[in-house]
Amino acid sequence: MLDVKTRHLTNRRSIAWPLVVLAGVSLLSIVFSVTQGSVSLSPYSVWQALLGQGSGLNQTLVLELRLPRVMAAFATGGLLAVAGALMQILLRNPLADPYVLGISGGASVAALAAILLGISGILMSGMAFLGAVLSTLLVFGLASRLGNMATMRLLLTGVVIAAGWGALITLMLALAPPYKIPGMLYWLMGDLSYASTPWLAWCVLVPTCLILMPLGRSLNVLARGPLQAAALGVNVKSVERLVFLLASLLTAIAVTTAGSVGFVGLVVPHMLRMVLGNDQRLILPASALAGGCLVTLADTLARTVIAPEQLPVGVITALLGVPTFLYLLQRGRL
Amino acid sequence: MANPMRIVSFMLIWWFGGGAFASAAFAEPVCVEDDRGLSVCLDHPAVRIAALSPGATELIYAAGAGDKVVAVVSYSDYPEAAKSVTSVGSHTRLDLERLISLQPDLVLAWGTGNPTEQIETLARLGLPVYYVEAHEFEDIARNIENMGVLAGTKELANLEAMRFRTGIQALQERYKEAAPIKTFYQIWDEPLMTMNGSHYMSKAVNLCGGVNVFADSPRLIPRLSREAILLKNPEVIITGDRGELKTDWLNTWLSFPDLVATQRGNLFYVPASLVQRPTPRLLEGAQILCQRLDTARARR
Numbered sequence: 001m002l003d004v005k006t007r008h009l010t011n012r013r014s015i016a017w018p019l020v021v022l023a024g025v026s027l028l029s030i031v032f033s034v035t036q037g038s039v040s041l042s043p044y045s046v047w048q049a050l051l052g053q054g055s056g057l058n059q060t061l062v063l064e065l066r067l068p069r070v071m072a073a074f075a076t077g078g079l080l081a082v083a084g085a086l087m088q089i090l091l092r093n094p095l096a097d098p099y100v101l102g103i104s105g106g107a108s109v110a111a112l113a114a115i116l117l118g119i120s121g122i123l124m125s126g127m128a129f130l131g132a133v134l135s136t137l138l139v140f141g142l143a144s145r146l147g148n149m150a151t152m153r154l155l156l157t158g159v160v161i162a163a164g165w166g167a168l169i170t171l172m173l174a175l176a177p178p179y180k181i182p183g184m185l186y187w188l189m190g191d192l193s194y195a196s197t198p199w200l201a202w203c204v205l206v207p208t209c210l211i212l213m214p215l216g217r218s219l220n221v222l223a224r225g226p227l228q229a230a231a232l233g234v235n236v237k238s239v240e241r242l243v244f245l246l247a248s249l250l251t252a253i254a255v256t257t258a259g260s261v262g263f264v265g266l267v268v269p270h271m272l273r274m275v276l277g278n279d280q281r282l283i284l285p286a287s288a289l290a291g292g293c294l295v296t297l298a299d300t301l302a303r304t305v306i307a308p309e310q311l312p313v314g315v316i317t318a319l320l321g322v323p324t325f326l327y328l329l330q331r332g333r334l
Numbered sequence: 335m336a337n338p339m340r341i342v343s344f345m346l347i348w349w350f351g352g353g354a355f356a357s358a359a360f361a362e363p364v365c366v367e368d369d370r371g372l373s374v375c376l377d378h379p380a381v382r383i384a385a386l387s388p389g390a391t392e393l394i395y396a397a398g399a400g401d402k403v404v405a406v407v408s409y410s411d412y413p414e415a416a417k418s419v420t421s422v423g424s425h426t427r428l429d430l431e432r433l434i435s436l437q438p439d440l441v442l443a444w445g446t447g448n449p450t451e452q453i454e455t456l457a458r459l460g461l462p463v464y465y466v467e468a469h470e471f472e473d474i475a476r477n478i479e480n481m482g483v484l485a486g487t488k489e490l491a492n493l494e495a496m497r498f499r500t501g502i503q504a505l506q507e508r509y510k511e512a513a514p515i516k517t518f519y520q521i522w523d524e525p526l527m528t529m530n531g532s533h534y535m536s537k538a539v540n541l542c543g544g545v546n547v548f549a550d551s552p553r554l555i556p557r558l559s560r561e562a563i564l565l566k567n568p569e570v571i572i573t574g575d576r577g578e579l580k581t582d583w584l585n586t587w588l589s590f591p592d593l594v595a596t597q598r599g600n601l602f603y604v605p606a607s608l609v610q611r612p613t614p615r616l617l618e619g620a621q622i623l624c625q626r627l628d629t630a631r632a633r634r
Contacts, residue, residue: 039431303431310429
């Protein structure tokens with residue numbers, strides 16, 4: 001059902017080149033973001049700080065505040081874009097995004113409950129993660145009750161559970177004391193000022209991309225439909241389960257790191273398909289890199305554009321993503 | 335002036351983690367207990383202070399240490415001098431980079447207003463954090479005194495705290511015997527909001543002999559329906575007047591002629607900036623509030 005024109009890339013070189021280019025752009029975006037901030041530091045002093053030299057203040061700014069946040073932004077974007085690409089393959093629906101099955105809803109309800117209870121930091125992240133896992137298990141359990149996880153059933157179950165979480169979120173916002181509401185809204189809009197450490201996100205993103213590499217061919221076939229895939233010798237059931245669980249894990253970690261940053265998971269894989277074709281061996285790693293770039297640059301804008309006021313990154317990802325996506329769509333590649 | 339020297343010495347302390355040598359040269363270490371009940375200690379009185387809420391800004395200026403404030407947040411509009419201090423974002427989202435680069439040696443955080451994660455980051459980076467969270471008149475006076483200790487302006491701070499306490503006591507004395515009067519304080523219009531009995535604004539109403547009709551509400555800031563107010567039928571309805579942002583909130587009540595407050599014309603404004611922040615200006619706000627309730631009593 002993915003009505004994307006499928007261009008098969010068989011040649012190894014045609015997979016490698018776009019990735020090399022994207023990796024270069026990623027590196028540039030990370031370097032650029034580390035040099036930007038509400039306090040202006042010259043690239044030289046940033047470099048010195050990275051080497052552990054220069055003034056203590058600069059080292060604190062770069063090593064304690066900027067670098068962890070930039071790395072968290074990149075990993076979050078990567079996680080969301082890969083999760084989105086996986087969901088689109090799994091559900092064979094171009095509207096699928098990482099949140100379509102209610103994972104962010106489950107995480108949000110748990111995180112908002114934590115905020116209401118006055119819990120913060122690692123404990124709040126832990127609760128958000130548990131919420132995401134709970135929602136995943138609920139959807140998975142209900143959808144595969146008959147031992148047969150039909151895609152339509154999975155999608156409907158997920159969407160309805162997401163709606164349920166949405167209602168709970170609204171209820172909590174309505175009952176919350178006014179002084180807690182700004183924090184809750186920032187969390188819901190996606191915000192990286194919570195992200196104190198990027199390690200967890202990277203430790204999930206990199207191995208997942210490695211696990212997905214050998215699955216590329218199976219996913220290519222799966223994207224065309226489960227019957228065709230089965231006919232071509234793919235173990236559809238187990239691949240689908242793996243994809244579902246991986247996508248859920250990626251989303252859970254992303255939401256845990258930065259709240260629910262919208263739009264990245266939906267749009268980045270589509271943009272890449274328009275430009276690079278629909279070969280999952282290329283699209284999945286390319287999504288990780290391009291998603292990372294988008295969120296890194298968006299967060300740089302979020303913390304500098306009207307500094308000292310800080311914007312939630314989710315606003316910027318959407319504001320950057322919408323025109324780019326519409327432009328590509330108008331060029332008629334989808 | 336010793337200030338530039340102090341700044342340099344502070345930088346040395348902060349960057350090299352030492353400090354005993356520098357503090358001994360200038361002043362004794364100072365310790366106070368903040369509104370979390372944790373003790374906040376400084377090797378020497380603060381000279382670069384970040385105030386992370388408009389209320390904290392007012393308190394530190396009241397403590398006589400306004401000239402030591404290097405960072406404020408948006409809406410820190412009182413006193414006038416605070417408007418020209420560098421802003422480090424809104425109290426709900428701080429620009430940590432800018433804040434750190436101003437090298438404060440004391441952070442005045444707002445317990446329920448600032449994001450916990452960001453304040454924890456500041457603490458992790460070694461900045462002393464003093465939490466402000468006033469619920470009572472006494473909290474306001476005590477915070478001013480504590481800030482005076484931390485900023486080395488004890489004399490000025492104690493005078494101001496005394497002025498505030500004396501003013502509140504005078505009101506207490508004066509309205510001890512005043513006839514109770516059922517009062518509804520409207521914090522916001524849509525949704526309709528008030529505060530319960532544990533809020534400092536409710537205590538200001540009590541101080542003037544008013545009875546907050548929603549004092550028993552389980553939530554600190556209940557959201558209400560108009561029906562609930564009709565049911566309570568207060569004798570006075572008061573709301574905050576936001577200066578140039580004139581509201582017509584009170585006009586809504588004119589369409590409810592069954593309300594005693596409407597019948598007697600007891601629909602009053604008080605300046606929101608004086609009553610809706612837990613700062614020494616609350617004394618002035620309380621005095622105006624008491625006058626309004628006196629007017630309402632006279633119309634019985």
